[in-house]
Amino acid sequence: MTTMSSMKNPTAQRGPASAASKRRFLIRMVTVLIxxxxxDGYVLGIIGPVSGRMAEDLQLDAFWQGLIAAAALIGILIGSPLGGLAADRWGRKPIFMxxxxxxxxxxxxxxFVDSxxxxxxxxxLMGIAIGTEYAVGWPLMAEFSPTHLRGKLMAAIGIAWYGGFMIAFLIGHLLNEYTDLSWHFILGTSTFIAVAIFLARLGMPESPRWLWSVGRKDEARALAARYMPDDALDxxxxxxxxxxxxxxxFSREYWRSTLFISAFWFCAVTPYFAIATFADSVLEQYGLAGGLAGGVGLSAVALAGVVVTFLLIEKIGRRTLTVPPQWLCAVVLAIIGLWAGARALVVLILFLVFSFFNAGYNTLTNVYPGEVLPTEIRGIGTGFAAAVSxxxxxxGIFLLPMSMESLGAGPTMLIAAGVALLGAGLSQWLAPETKGKTLTEAAAGYAH
Structure with missing residues (x-):
C-alpha cells in the first residue's frame, strides 16, 4: 500500500540500494560537507595576507582591522543558532542549500566593496552562512555516518578547515606578493569554491534521523534503506x-552536554584564532620571520595535528585525545609568556608544539556536538556551541592586536594560557567517551 509520505517523496518508493551505491553516496556526502x-577555513585565513594592503587602501587603524577580521566570526555567532533552530524545525536539506x-x-x-x-x-553575511553550515552540516555528517567511521569522518571536517586556512594563507600570500591583483579579488576567490560546492549539493537527500524524529517514519525508512548502512535503520x-x-x-537531562561542548569549543579556538590570524605580527614580536614561513608554517603543523587525530580517533578514543593535550598547551603558552629571554628558535618550537596539539583537540570540537545531543536538538545544540565558540x-581576533600593542607579547600569551587552562579543567570533568557508540547510545549515555 502506497502511503501519503511516499507519494510526496519519489525517493521513498525506491528499494534498498547496493552497498557500492551507499559507499558512493557517503563519499559524495563527505565531499560536499568537507x-x-x-x-570556512579559507575565508578566515585569506584576510591575513592582504590585511596590510587593505589597511593602507582603506586607511584602517588597529580597531578597524580587528573589526573586519572578526566580522565573519560575529556572523557565525548569529548564523549558527538561527541555522540550528531552522534545521531542527524544517529539516537539514533546505537549510543545507x-x-x-x-x-x-x-x-x-x-x-566590489569600497569601504x-x-x-x-x-x-x-558570509559568517552567517558559515554558522548555518556548522549547525546543519555537522549534524548531517553525524547522522549519515556509520558508527565505526563516524569519528574519523567528523574529524575529517577538521582536516578540511585547517587545510582551507593554510591554502588561503598560501594563496593570499602568493597573490599579494607576486601579482597585481587587488585585495578585493584575493578576498573574493572564495566565491569560486562556493559556487562549485553549491552545484555539487543539488539533489542531496534529507536526513532519515530527522524525518523519524518528526514522525515521518515511512520516508525515514525508505531513505535509510537507500543511503545508510544496513544496520543503521535499527x-x-x-x-x-x-x-x-x-x-x-539547559534541561536537567542535557545541561552537562551543552556546557561541555560550548565551553570546550570556546577555550579551544580562542587562543588559536588570535595567534594564527595574526601569525606575522605575533612571530615578529619574538624576533622571528613572518610572512609565508611563519603563517603557513604554523598552519601546516596544525594540519598535521588534525591528521594525527583523524588517524587515532577510532583507535584510542575521544577523551584521550581531548584532555591531556589541553593541559600541555596551557603549559606551553605559559612558558612562552613567562620566558621573556628565550631564544627565537625555542619560541618558534613552542609555538609549533602549541599549534600541533591545539589543532588535535580542536578536531574534537567537530565530533562531540553531533554525538552527545539527540536528533531533535542536534542542530540547535551544535549551533549554540558554535556561537559560544x-x-x-x-x-581573540579583535583584542590581540591591541593587547600586543598595549600589554606586550608576554602578558598576551599568559592570557591565552589561562583560557587553555580553563578548557583543560572543564574537559577533565566533563569530556565523555563516545567511541563505538551509536548516536542514540552516545546521547543517552551522556544525558543526566
Missing amino acids: GGMVL FDIGLFAIASGMQF PVWLIVVRL DVQHEDVRKGSFGML RVGAGI
Missing part, C-alpha cells in the same frame, strides 16, 4: 519522536 569547512547559496552571493560581493563598512557587512528507529526546543539544551574566537 567543502563547506574548506570555505540556503547557507551555501548565501555564502556564494556574499562572497561575490567582495569583488570598511561594506566590507564588514559582506563578511558578516538505530534510526530508536530515535524519539518529539519536538526539540532551545530550552532542552565564535564569541571566544572573535574576542
Whole structure:
C-alpha cells in the first residue's frame, strides 16, 4: 500500500540500494560537507595576507582591522543558532542549500566593496552562512555516518578547515606578493569554491534521523534503506519522536552536554584564532620571520595535528585525545609568556608544539556536538556551541592586536594560557567517551 509520505517523496518508493551505491553516496556526502569547512577555513585565513594592503587602501587603524577580521566570526555567532533552530524545525536539506547559496552571493560581493563598512557587512553575511553550515552540516555528517567511521569522518571536517586556512594563507600570500591583483579579488576567490560546492549539493537527500524524529517514519525508512548502512535503520528507529526546543539544551537531562561542548569549543579556538590570524605580527614580536614561513608554517603543523587525530580517533578514543593535550598547551603558552629571554628558535618550537596539539583537540570540537545531543536538538545544540565558540574566537581576533600593542607579547600569551587552562579543567570533568557508540547510545549515555 502506497502511503501519503511516499507519494510526496519519489525517493521513498525506491528499494534498498547496493552497498557500492551507499559507499558512493557517503563519499559524495563527505565531499560536499568537507567543502563547506574548506570555505570556512579559507575565508578566515585569506584576510591575513592582504590585511596590510587593505589597511593602507582603506586607511584602517588597529580597531578597524580587528573589526573586519572578526566580522565573519560575529556572523557565525548569529548564523549558527538561527541555522540550528531552522534545521531542527524544517529539516537539514533546505537549510543545507540556503547557507551555501548565501555564502556564494556574499562572497561575490567582495569583488566590489569600497569601504570598511561594506566590507564588514559582506563578511558578516558570509559568517552567517558559515554558522548555518556548522549547525546543519555537522549534524548531517553525524547522522549519515556509520558508527565505526563516524569519528574519523567528523574529524575529517577538521582536516578540511585547517587545510582551507593554510591554502588561503598560501594563496593570499602568493597573490599579494607576486601579482597585481587587488585585495578585493584575493578576498573574493572564495566565491569560486562556493559556487562549485553549491552545484555539487543539488539533489542531496534529507536526513532519515530527522524525518523519524518528526514522525515521518515511512520516508525515514525508505531513505535509510537507500543511503545508510544496513544496520543503521535499527538505530534510526530508536530515535524519539518529539519536538526539540532551545530550552532542552539547559534541561536537567542535557545541561552537562551543552556546557561541555560550548565551553570546550570556546577555550579551544580562542587562543588559536588570535595567534594564527595574526601569525606575522605575533612571530615578529619574538624576533622571528613572518610572512609565508611563519603563517603557513604554523598552519601546516596544525594540519598535521588534525591528521594525527583523524588517524587515532577510532583507535584510542575521544577523551584521550581531548584532555591531556589541553593541559600541555596551557603549559606551553605559559612558558612562552613567562620566558621573556628565550631564544627565537625555542619560541618558534613552542609555538609549533602549541599549534600541533591545539589543532588535535580542536578536531574534537567537530565530533562531540553531533554525538552527545539527540536528533531533535542536534542542530540547535551544535549551533549554540558554535556561537559560544565564535564569541571566544572573535574576542581573540579583535583584542590581540591591541593587547600586543598595549600589554606586550608576554602578558598576551599568559592570557591565552589561562583560557587553555580553563578548557583543560572543564574537559577533565566533563569530556565523555563516545567511541563505538551509536548516536542514540552516545546521547543517552551522556544525558543526566
